[in-house]
Amino acid sequence: MFASILNYPDSVFAQFDRLRRDLDDVFGGSGVPSSIRSVALGSVPPLNVGRTAKSVEVYAFAPGLDASKIDVTLDRGVLRISGERVADVPEKDPKTSVYARERAVGRFSRSVALPDDIDPAQVSATYRDGVLQVSIGRKEAAQPKRITVQ
Template identity: 70%
Template sequence: MYESILNHPNSLFGQFERLRREIDDLFGVSGLPSSIRSVAPGTVPAVNVGRTPSSVEIYAFAPGLDASKIGVTLDRGVLRISGERASGIPANDPKVQVYTRERATGSFTRAISLPEDVDSSQVNANYRDGVLHVSIARHESAQPKRITVQ
């Protein structure tokens, strides 16, 4: 069904998908797997999200941040990670000439939709070696149960 929506000539989603493909071609990223819901390459911080039978695991790759300036909130099934990355280059030094800036600087916020079975009262967040790891327990009712056959 999804493909038929995208391929319909009057579909707004189809028009967006065609535009995304044209932009990907323009910037040389065609052929990479993507989805209409994916974020652009280079979005800061990059995240990996997965789940185990008992938890949802989020890893945000954000080196060079002060852990005390990282914000993590969970509200209505959306996890928000926010912070700020300083440039590391003196801002008002006339002796410093900047030739290129490849590292993203400034404030950032990432919002990640979570499954409905997460338990917002059981969340742990740790920042180590530039990686923020957030672990959110899943409700016990979401846990797989072994049924004994009699």
Template identity: 65%
Template sequence: MFHSLLTHPNSLFGQFDRLQREFDDLFSTSGLPSSIRSVASGTVPQINVGRTPKSVDIYAFAPGLDVSKIEVTLDRGVLRLAGERAQPGPADRERLRFYAQERVTGRFDRSVTLPDDVDPDHVEASYRDGVLHVSIARREAAQPKRIAIQ
């Protein structure tokens, strides 16, 4: 029932969601469709989401991660990035007192809602120089086509 309150267009939450999308479209400078959703800035790892005529590309800025501990899944139009960043420093952490600690450590879990035209059978992921790049092909039906005039 709670899910239907969130998704029903005439519910209060549905109206807030519609208003948020309209507001995003009105003031968006990214040129991305409002159907691509993520989380507010300040969440770890930071991400950039972009699109080309042939793909949707996600870049997660995650230096110092062990690639074998990064999970990338795509399920029903939601891309999920999960993993863990270990805390650097000496093995004797109990005696270490930080004066400043700006690097976020521990588990992370990010989700990005993708547009309907992505093709879940054509996904590539790579990790290089601290950047995780996930590229998801868009279906050919979504590609712009030039129409010949007779």
């Protein structure tokens, strides 16, 4: 429902969303500068993206998918997650009436621009309980080093 409200450019919610995006542009989102970029709230499937000292972690919330039909690619610093969700209720069955459909169906694709310090040789992806986790290692030179004071 919230995503559909944002489609009306003059709604109060759309104006607040535009203000939030403008502030994110100025202040870098959560206040922490980051070179990781994704698209706006409301895209399917929703993503959580963060980084640790050793990796960049991407979580895609996509329940009900067949793991073998999820395509994950990493090309020139851009992670792309795509796939397709089929309808739960058959549309062509004359004995079935669909009154509401809130779960998105069809093809989807999400892209995330990653920082330059990732190591494309260190990528793993797992799908469990409807959550796809993609872990991309960071280059050794980018990881924090503790320096001993003598």
